[in-house]
Every structure is written in structure tokens, then in C-alpha cells.
Amino acid sequence: MSSIAVIKAGMYTSFQDLGRRNYAHWGCPVSGVMDEYHAKLANTLVQNSVEEAVLEISLQGPTLKFNHDALVCVSGLGADIFLNQQSKKINHAFVVQKGNVLSLPKISQGNRIYLAIHGGFKRKKKLGSVAQFQPITENFKLKKNEGIQLKKTTIEYSKLDLNAHVSVENEHYKSQYLEVRKGPDFNYLSKKFEEQLLNTTFKIGKQSNRMGIELLSELEVKSTSLITNITQPGCVQLTPSGKLIVLMKDAQVSGGYPRVLVLSQRSLDVLSQKKLGEEIQLVMSKN
Amino acid sequence: MSKYNYQIQDFFKLNEQLVIIQFKNEINPIHLKHILQVKKIVQQLFPASYSYNTYTEVGVQFPYFEDLEEKIEVLKREFNAEKNEELTLELPTKTIEIPVCYNQDLAPDLNLFLQQKKMSLEQLIQLHTAPTYLVYFIGFLPGFLYLGGLDKQLYHPRKSTPSPRIEAGSVGIGYQQTGIYPQVSPGGWHIIGKTPKSIFDVHQPKASPFQAGDQLKFKSISIESYKQQINNKSNTFSKLDE
Incomplete structure (x- = not known):
């Protein structure tokens, strides 16, 4: 029998870890968690290595029935968490007993939350990672009625902190300022546009997903395609229609649009939690 | 300098x-x-x-x-x-042969492409199979080859509206490039043929048989041979220099 039965899979729940780092030479994206800060926090609070797989949960979360005891943690900016009917706190570890049902019906703040379980999920690595991405993995997200296997089927109650929590330092998620640095094709920008870029308010656009996040503005600029070159999560591309696209974890490993700016992972963490229509501004990093 | x-x-x-x-x-x-x-x-x-x-x-x-x-x-x-040292530029290269069936039943854009280019099927096959293509790198999608060496006579602008679904193994031409779609995806290239080989498969010891610097030759096969190879699903590739 599986450790966990998936009663509802949720809208977009997927297994992720820190990604598939060394397969760009075969055209494989990095993949992995969008918000590394909260994913690492979830793993840490259940005393896992930060490299362990977690479930990344977007929009509406899953309903999971546990077939044995487990120590779990849900982390993120805000979500409704129920163990049977009892409400649980975010960013706090807690014990789930055999037969309990964990449901995550609503993410109340941000876009995604992370579920980590002590000992980790038992998943086969494909090209060095469990991160779900087709066709490297069979499916791109969790499916209803799928059985989830855990590496540990018992809890060593005496050895573990069963209520670990921290007062989370995630104030920076509330800021609308995202730190950027010059990208490899920064010189492609005119001085005038360069200034405008740093004095404009952008809105998160509809075409935003695990591949990229669209930043919309009133700026008028055109670009052209360049020779196809290296792209990585964090690269900000200027498309021929003048849109800015921040490449996220499932982005292509190469592309032909000018890479005008680059966001740090810390900025990507924050951006991944900004909702459709939310406003942001870009600030040039001082170092 | x-x-x-x-x-x-x-x-x-x-x-x-x-x-x-x-x-x-x-x-x-x-x-x-x-x-x-x-x-x-x-x-x-x-x-x-x-x-x-x-x-x-x-x-x-x-x-x-x-x-x-x-x-x-x-x-x-x-x-x-x-x-100022001597630059050594010796590279081990291998040439991998990819069988392609150039047939309208498998390649939805073939006839239109021939019409637009005012070319016979034989001419197209000759022009497409003659060059030894160079694999510059793999990118875009897992297993997608960026190839150099397409004959100028086959250059053709991309479709103005991309097709929503191109089958895995489809061989296409887009402006100055030719390539193979490793998996089902949308795309704007003209599909002129299809290979029975899987060019990206994580179940193989090497998911892609190619690496940057390799060479590739297309070989024309009949529809019978295509069907036979699809059924066998063998994933060994002929290396021409072995």
C-alpha cells in the first residue's frame, strides 16, 4: 500500500527539488521549485536536507490521506491548512497520524506553497532530479488516485522536534522592488530606455507560469531576435513586441531574445509569489 | 582583435x-x-x-x-x-545517420512545400539528404538539435501561423534551419518528413545520441521501412564512421 492516497490532486501540484542542473547540453530546463526560500524552509522544519523533494502546490491544493504516521510542514506566505477538520499553522511542523486527511483547499497569500515530509518522498530521479517536466518525467503534475510513497514509514518520535517552527523572515516578499543586474545583452538598450526601465511600474501579466513571468508596462520599445544563446532562470528577455519576460525554472535553456537584465534567485523567489496584476518595480543592484 | x-x-x-x-x-x-x-x-x-x-x-x-x-x-x-600558443583544434566527431520518410501521409506540409518551391520530391530528397549537417548544440526542447548545413535552395520562411501540434520525429524546415521535433509540440516549421527513431528518450542510457560537434546525415527510407522500424522501435543509431 502507498504511504499517501491522493484523493484530490489540486489544480497544479508537482514534485520538485532544487532542479536538474547539469543537463542543459541536452536541452533540458533546470526545473525545480519556483520559491527556493519557502521550499528549503519546509524541508528544514521537518529536519530534511534542503535537497529533498517537496510538493509544489499552486492555486488550489490537494487532499491527501495518510496511511501511516508522518511529520509534515507546509510553508509559504499564507494558506488554509486542515488536518481532518482542525486548522493548522503555516510554516509549523506537525504530526499527521495514520488515517488522517490533510487538505489544502486555498492559498490565501502568494501563488504557491510547499509540502515537505520528514524523510522525504520516494521518487525515482530522472536525469539527476525528481522535478516533474515532460517528457523527462512521465507526467508534469500530480494525478488523482496516484499513490505517493515516502522513504520513512515510521516516525522516531523521541528523536524529532515535532512542533518545529520559526518566525519567518519573509517581509521582503511584501516589497514591490525587485533587485536586478545587467544582463549579457544590456548594451542593446538605449540610454533613454535604460532609465525608463528603472522608473516604470510593471504589472504581472496573464502569460505567467513555471516557464516565465510576463511584466507588462506602457513602455514602447521594439527589439529584434539575436543569435540563439544561453538562457537561465532569472534572465529577463525583451521580446520583439516590447514585452519583458522573466524566465523561470521550466524555461528553455536557449533563446534568441535580448537578455537585458538578470534577477537573483532571491528576487525570483519573491516574483514567483506575486499575483496576476500585482505591481513591481525594478532596481539596479549596487554590487 | x-x-x-x-x-x-x-x-x-x-x-x-x-x-x-x-x-x-x-x-x-x-x-x-x-x-x-x-x-x-x-x-x-x-x-x-x-x-x-x-x-x-x-x-x-x-x-x-x-x-x-x-x-x-x-x-x-x-x-x-x-x-600565443599553438591552437589545437582536433575534435573527435561522429556522424549519425537518421532515417527519414519523405511522404505526405507522415509529413503534412510536404506537398505544399514542393508546390511553393516548384520542386520535385526527388529534388527535395536529394538536396536534403546530400549535406553532412553539423550539430551546433541541443536546446529549445529536450533533444532538439540546432543543425547547420541546410542547402540554400531549401531555405523557406516559417509559416505565418504555427501549427498547434507537430508529431514527435517530424523533420522540418524553418527559414535557414532544418531539424527534428523530439516530442509533440506546436511549431512554425514546414514538416517535410518523419523519422521512426526517437531522438530523445530518458529510458535510454544516453537520452540523446547526439552532442555538440557531432555530424548528422539524413537517409531517405520508404514508408514500408518506416512502418517496420516504428514496430521494431529499435533505438540503435547507425554511426557512419564505425
């Missing part, structure tokens, strides 16, 4: 882990040789690093918590042009 060897223009720190070595901004088989040579030297300099390339860049990825400024200094010293 660059102050570095191998036509290196600059070194760019993209993030805390990745340095991009930038070469002359031009697609050219000679540059690929430089790029692959540099990749090899970097791997010897930093055995813990991982590197890969595109047309004019080498990405060097370091493990966490390395001082990349220091690494860039090492790279600059290594490739300093004043060392």
Missing part, C-alpha cells in the same frame, strides 16, 4: 553560479571548434564545473559558494592571447 585566444570576446557572470564565455557573434563551424576546445580546457581547469554551449557562448556552471570573480581571473589568464 580580441585580447583572448580562440576568438573569445568576454566573460560574463550571469548569476552566483554561471559564467558565460562569449565568442565572436557569428554562426560559423570554425567558431564551434573554438568553442568545443575551450569547453574541454575549462573542464580540465575546473573538474567540478559543468559546461555547455550554444552558437557563440559557453556556459560554465560552478557548484554553490564559489568566488566567480576569481574563476573569471583564472579563465582570463588561461585564454590570454599573449601566451
Whole structure:
């Protein structure tokens, strides 16, 4: 029998870890968690290595029935968490007993939350990672009625902190300022546009997903395609229609649009939690 | 002139882990040789690093918590042009043969392509199978080959409206490029043939049989042979130089 039965899979729940780092030479994206800060926090609070797989949960979360005891943690900016009917706190570890049902019906703040379980999920690595991405993995997200296997089927109650929590330092998620640095094709920008870029308010656009996040503005600029070159999560591309696209974890490993700016992972963490229509501004990093 | 060897223009720190070595901004088989040579030297300099390339860049990825400024200094010293050493550009290459069936039943754009180019099927097959193509790198989708060497007579603008679904194994032409769709995806290229081979499969010891610098030949096969190979689903590739 599986450790966990998936009663509802949720809208977009997927297994992720820190990604598939060394397969760009075969055209494989990095993949992995969008918000590394909260994913690492979830793993840490259940005393896992930060490299362990977690479930990344977007929009509406899953309903999971546990077939044995487990120590779990849900982390993120805000979500409704129920163990049977009892409400649980975010960013706090807690014990789930055999037969309990964990449901995550609503993410109340941000876009995604992370579920980590002590000992980790038992998943086969494909090209060095469990991160779900087709066709490297069979499916791109969790499916209803799928059985989830855990590496540990018992809890060593005496050895573990069963209520670990921290007062989370995630104030920076509330800021609308995202730190950027010059990208490899920064010189492609005119001085005038360069200034405008740093004095404009952008809105998160509809075409935003695990591949990229669209930043919309009133700026008028055109670009052209360049020779196809290296792209990585964090690269900000200027498309021929003048849109800015921040490449996220499932982005292509190469592309032909000018890479005008680059966001740090810390900025990507924050951006991944900004909702459709939310406003942001870009600030040039001082170092 | 660059102050570095191998036509290196600059070194760019993209993030805390990745340095991009930038070469002359031009697609050219000679540059690929430089790029692959540099990749090899970097791997010897930093055995813990991982590197890969595109047309004019080498990405060097370091493990966490390395001082990349220091690494860039090492790279600059290594490739300093004043060392003026003999550049060795010997590369081990293999040529892999890809069977393609050029048939309208498998390639929905074939007849229209022939009409627009005012060309016979025989001419198309001859022009498409004659060159030895160079694999510059793999990108875009897992297993997608960026190939150089398409005959100018086959250049054709991309479709104005991309097709929503192109089958895995489809062989297409888009402007100056030809290539194989490794999996089902939307796309704007004209599909002129289909290979029965799977060119990206994680269940194989090597998910892609190709690496940057390899060569590729297309070989025309009949629809009977295509069907037979689909049924066998064998994934061994003929290497022409073995």
C-alpha cells in the first residue's frame, strides 16, 4: 500500500527539488521549485536536507490521506491548512497520524506553497532530479488516485522536534522592488530606455507560469531576435513586441531574445509569489 | 582583435553560479571548434564545473559558494592571447545517420512545400539528404538539435501561423534551419518528413545520441521501412564512421 492516497490532486501540484542542473547540453530546463526560500524552509522544519523533494502546490491544493504516521510542514506566505477538520499553522511542523486527511483547499497569500515530509518522498530521479517536466518525467503534475510513497514509514518520535517552527523572515516578499543586474545583452538598450526601465511600474501579466513571468508596462520599445544563446532562470528577455519576460525554472535553456537584465534567485523567489496584476518595480543592484 | 585566444570576446557572470564565455557573434563551424576546445580546457581547469554551449557562448556552471570573480581571473589568464600558443583544434566527431520518410501521409506540409518551391520530391530528397549537417548544440526542447548545413535552395520562411501540434520525429524546415521535433509540440516549421527513431528518450542510457560537434546525415527510407522500424522501435543509431 502507498504511504499517501491522493484523493484530490489540486489544480497544479508537482514534485520538485532544487532542479536538474547539469543537463542543459541536452536541452533540458533546470526545473525545480519556483520559491527556493519557502521550499528549503519546509524541508528544514521537518529536519530534511534542503535537497529533498517537496510538493509544489499552486492555486488550489490537494487532499491527501495518510496511511501511516508522518511529520509534515507546509510553508509559504499564507494558506488554509486542515488536518481532518482542525486548522493548522503555516510554516509549523506537525504530526499527521495514520488515517488522517490533510487538505489544502486555498492559498490565501502568494501563488504557491510547499509540502515537505520528514524523510522525504520516494521518487525515482530522472536525469539527476525528481522535478516533474515532460517528457523527462512521465507526467508534469500530480494525478488523482496516484499513490505517493515516502522513504520513512515510521516516525522516531523521541528523536524529532515535532512542533518545529520559526518566525519567518519573509517581509521582503511584501516589497514591490525587485533587485536586478545587467544582463549579457544590456548594451542593446538605449540610454533613454535604460532609465525608463528603472522608473516604470510593471504589472504581472496573464502569460505567467513555471516557464516565465510576463511584466507588462506602457513602455514602447521594439527589439529584434539575436543569435540563439544561453538562457537561465532569472534572465529577463525583451521580446520583439516590447514585452519583458522573466524566465523561470521550466524555461528553455536557449533563446534568441535580448537578455537585458538578470534577477537573483532571491528576487525570483519573491516574483514567483506575486499575483496576476500585482505591481513591481525594478532596481539596479549596487554590487 | 580580441585580447583572448580562440576568438573569445568576454566573460560574463550571469548569476552566483554561471559564467558565460562569449565568442565572436557569428554562426560559423570554425567558431564551434573554438568553442568545443575551450569547453574541454575549462573542464580540465575546473573538474567540478559543468559546461555547455550554444552558437557563440559557453556556459560554465560552478557548484554553490564559489568566488566567480576569481574563476573569471583564472579563465582570463588561461585564454590570454599573449601566451600565443599553438591552437589545437582536433575534435573527435561522429556522424549519425537518421532515417527519414519523405511522404505526405507522415509529413503534412510536404506537398505544399514542393508546390511553393516548384520542386520535385526527388529534388527535395536529394538536396536534403546530400549535406553532412553539423550539430551546433541541443536546446529549445529536450533533444532538439540546432543543425547547420541546410542547402540554400531549401531555405523557406516559417509559416505565418504555427501549427498547434507537430508529431514527435517530424523533420522540418524553418527559414535557414532544418531539424527534428523530439516530442509533440506546436511549431512554425514546414514538416517535410518523419523519422521512426526517437531522438530523445530518458529510458535510454544516453537520452540523446547526439552532442555538440557531432555530424548528422539524413537517409531517405520508404514508408514500408518506416512502418517496420516504428514496430521494431529499435533505438540503435547507425554511426557512419564505425
